[in-house]
Amino acid sequence: xxxxxxxxxxxxxxxxxxxxxxxxxxxxxxxxxxxxxxxxxxxxxxxxxxxxxxxxxxxxxxxxxxxxxxxxxxxxxxxxxxxxxxxxxxxxxxxxxxxxxxxxxxxxxxxxxxxxxxxxxxxxxxxxxxxxxxxxxxxxxxxxxxxxxxxxxxxxxxxxxxxxxxxxxxxxxxxxxxxxxxxxxxxxxxxxxxxxxxxxxxxxxxxxxxxxxxxxxxxxxxxxxxxxxxxxxxxxxxxxxxxxxxxxxxxxxxxxxxxxxxxxxxxxxxxxxxxxxxxxxxxxxxxxxxxxxxxxxxxxxxxxxxxxxxxxxxxxxxxxxxxxxxxxxxxxxxxxxxxxxxxxxxxxxxxxxxxxxxxxxxxxxxxxxxxxxxxxxxxxxxxxxxxxxxxxxxxxxxxxxxxxxxxxxxxxxxxxxxxxxxxxxxxxxxxxxxxxxxxxxxxxxxxxxxx
Numbered sequence: 001x002x003x004x005x006x007x008x009x010x011x012x013x014x015x016x017x018x019x020x021x022x023x024x025x026x027x028x029x030x031x032x033x034x035x036x037x038x039x040x041x042x043x044x045x046x047x048x049x050x051x052x053x054x055x056x057x058x059x060x061x062x063x064x065x066x067x068x069x070x071x072x073x074x075x076x077x078x079x080x081x082x083x084x085x086x087x088x089x090x091x092x093x094x095x096x097x098x099x100x101x102x103x104x105x106x107x108x109x110x111x112x113x114x115x116x117x118x119x120x121x122x123x124x125x126x127x128x129x130x131x132x133x134x135x136x137x138x139x140x141x142x143x144x145x146x147x148x149x150x151x152x153x154x155x156x157x158x159x160x161x162x163x164x165x166x167x168x169x170x171x172x173x174x175x176x177x178x179x180x181x182x183x184x185x186x187x188x189x190x191x192x193x194x195x196x197x198x199x200x201x202x203x204x205x206x207x208x209x210x211x212x213x214x215x216x217x218x219x220x221x222x223x224x225x226x227x228x229x230x231x232x233x234x235x236x237x238x239x240x241x242x243x244x245x246x247x248x249x250x251x252x253x254x255x256x257x258x259x260x261x262x263x264x265x266x267x268x269x270x271x272x273x274x275x276x277x278x279x280x281x282x283x284x285x286x287x288x289x290x291x292x293x294x295x296x297x298x299x300x301x302x303x304x305x306x307x308x309x310x311x312x313x314x315x316x317x318x319x320x321x322x323x324x325x326x327x328x329x330x331x332x333x334x335x336x337x338x339x340x341x342x343x344x345x346x347x348x349x350x351x352x353x354x355x356x357x358x359x360x361x362x363x364x365x366x367x368x369x370x371x372x373x374x375x376x377x378x379x380x381x382x383x384x385x386x387x388x389x390x391x392x393x394x395x396x397x398x399x400x401x402x403x404x405x406x407x408x409x410x411x412x413x414x415x416x417x418x419x420x421x422x423x424x425x426x427x428x429x430x431x432x433x434x435x436x437x438x439x440x441x442x443x444x445x446x447x448x449x450x451x
Contacts, residue, residue, distance in 0.1 A: 011135040012250030015142055016243040020300050022146045023239060026162075027301040029153045036228025037159050039235040041104055043219030044090065045116060050212040051086030052116035053079045055204035057123040059197050064127025070187040071197050072124045076178055078198070083117030107163055114171035121177040137177065145169045200338075207342050210349035217353060218368045221360045234365045236301055237311035240293055241319055248285070248322045256330040268390055271331055273429055275387075278323040286320040314369050318376030328383045340386050348379050400431040402438050418444070 026035055056075045063071035087109040094105025125134035145166065152165040223231045293316065294309045301308070332341040352375050359367030399411040406413055414431050416424055418441045434440060 007131045007135055009251040011138055012247040014139050016247055018142050018146050019243060022149050024300045025150045025153050027305060032229040032232045034159050036223060036232035038162060039231055040219055040223045040228060041108060041163055043216045045108060046216035047212055047220065048086045048089055049116055050205060050209045051089065052083040053201065053205050055208045056201040057120060058204060059201040060120050060123040061127035063197050064124055068190065068193050069124060069128055069185055070189060072120060072185060073182055074194055074198065076118050076120055080113050080117040083113040087112045103160060104163060107167060111167035111171050114174055115167055118174050118178045121181060124181055141173045207345045210346060214349040214352040218356050218360065221356060225361055226364045230364060233305065233308050234368060236305045237308035238315055240296060240312055241315040244289060244319050245322050249326050252323065252326050267331055270429055271327060275324060278327060282320040282323045286316050289316055311365055311369060314373060317373045321376055321380040325380060325383055328387060344382055348375055351375060398431045399433045399435055400427060401435050
């Protein structure tokens, strides 16, 4: 588990650094308005991501983790075909509402099914626990795309060519990977599982309509109410907090997948024991990030975006809650707590949209920040209330022992060999007590006290 988490952390960290490199070149060679337009175009892609059935990514991960990778084939077909509707919507927006940027919307419409419709490779590799292959794929593909983006922005200049190169390279990689994975899966089709998983994916997509809107509408509102230059400042401010969120979620993918493979009661029981630890880790991580963030923004983006530093520091607050909320999300989705997940998702996304509509016209960037930070706190509180109201199944108390044959009356014993590895960390998380008569490694005692 440690090795897998380190691989994921390394991968996400490298991707973050690659992303900052390309952002440096964008900030250097694009004006504030051009940078804002580029961010706006991908905001429209995110806003319409519901048409690419992006919730099927979660279902592909779930299916692969539960030994049915065959669903990748079905999901790829369904997502590609449905995403064509997204292309139609982009054309309508370009021709009737964004005529001054019509050429850019035509580009988005052409590539949308390939950019967003067939991008399930990551989900398949994660669900199949192929973390090394995932790492190679993500780093290699991002290096290729980033290299082409830098060449484009340096030699071709302008948003059109940057957008064209980004969409073309990503789409070709998506096509190639989908083809190779499709050919490699030989598992027989299970009609019952196909129907169940497809139905679940459609349900999540329905719920995700508001998620797509809530995640990107602030960019569109900022661009229309305050201009693309203001949007560029906000886009820079949120980059590092969002990349850090991605880094944390990436490192949590292995334990999330592991939880998905466990019985529901066991997953919930383990989760109860790690809530305080994850809240503490989030708090410490956020405090450390606040110290280095101003330096990073100045180095990557320069004085032109100095205004973004304060905004970015405040946007770090939600990072505190990412570890615990990510694990709550894994419990909800992978163990089918659909009723609460549906209510929570709809409520928070509707509230987010309403807050954006109310605050952005008056406070511009601060309106976005107030909404984002406030909702992160509200979501965490609702998650905690829901989780601790779950019925707790009576489970026999456990005690950790370094003696294989030791039996303790009234306890289930768990053997622990003292080595620092993922299996032993999970044993420390699961166990309720340490034996007072045994000498454990220093790191185990520290971990147990923190937990």
